[in-house]
Amino acid sequence: MTKRRDFLKQSSLLSFGTLSAYATPALAKELLHFLPHATLFELPPLGYAYDSLEPFIDAQTMQIHHTKHHQAYVTKLNEAVAKDPALHHQSLEQLIRNSNSFPEASRAAIRNHGGGHWNHSFFWTLLQKGTQPGKVTTLAINNTFGSMEQFKVAFEKAALGLFGSGWTWLMKDASGKLTIISTPNQDNPLMDIAPQKGTPIIGIDVWEHAYYLKYQNKRADYVQAFWNVLNWNKVEEFMQK
Numbered sequence: 611m612t613k614r615r616d617f618l619k620q621s622s623l624l625s626f627g628t629l630s631a632y633a634t635p636a637l638a639k640e641l642l643h644f645l646p647h648a649t650l651f652e653l654p655p656l657g658y659a660y661d662s663l664e665p666f667i668d669a670q671t672m673q674i675h676h677t678k679h680h681q682a683y684v685t686k687l688n689e690a691v692a693k694d695p696a697l698h699h700q701s702l703e704q705l706i707r708n709s710n711s712f713p714e715a716s717r718a719a720i721r722n723h724g725g726g727h728w729n730h731s732f733f734w735t736l737l738q739k740g741t742q743p744g745k746v747t748t749l750a751i752n753n754t755f756g757s758m759e760q761f762k763v764a765f766e767k768a769a770l771g772l773f774g775s776g777w778t779w780l781m782k783d784a785s786g787k788l789t790i791i792s793t794p795n796q797d798n799p800l801m802d803i804a805p806q807k808g809t810p811i812i813g814i815d816v817w818e819h820a821y822y823l824k825y826q827n828k829r830a831d832y833v834q835a836f837w838n839v840l841n842w843n844k845v846e847e848f849m850q851k
């Protein structure tokens with residue numbers, strides 16, 4: 611009996627410890643009731659060091675952005691999942707692509723926190739210094755925008771013109787056409803609620819938390835610096851999908 615009690619105690623602690631990686635301790639305790647009936651989301655590792663984008667994006671910004679801002683979207687999304695059984699067993703893409711088909715009480719959380727989780731997970735994969743545009747990317751951008759320089763000018767203009775917080779995207783629409791768009795807050799063009807839909811190829815986070823420590827109010831400097839850390843190898847991969 612003692613052994614069984616010890617085992618149960620250890621199992622409980624193990625589950626609680628595992629859950630604590632995904633949520634606040636109080637929430638993790640609450641979420642135990644739903645296991646194994648809910649899919650919980652997890653902060654993905656960057657896959658590179660926080661200082662590897664210096665001097666264009668500083669280490670402190672990367673660390674806070676990843677461990678505080680992105681983690682907050684994951685935690686709040688998990689809170690929403692815990693509250694609503696309709697959200698159990700859904701992938702992140704299923705949630706954001708079909709947000710209107712979920713209960714109304716959960717839609718804002720899917721849009722804001724699900725969007726925040728998807729957008730940041732995508733953004734981290736797009737960052738690496740020292741890469742060059744690939745052949746498919748160069749051809750597609752030249753055909754659509756005239757030249758790489760003209761594309762950059764148009765993209766920067768969209769990022770600077772976005773009022774408040776949001777994202778600017780290069781996306782491919784259903785017909786395969788490349789388009790630059792901006793979305794407010796944590797929206798993205800995959801969402802069913804997006805007025806212009808498509809598949810993101812490039813995305814830049816233009817929330818102040820992405821650049822304020824180093825660039826303060828100079829969003830233009832941050833957007834120009836972005837070209838030095840854009841992982842063109844990933845862009846080439848997304849362009850070919």
Ligand SMILES: [Fe+2]
Pocket residue numbers: 675679730815817819820
């Ligand atoms: Fe962000």
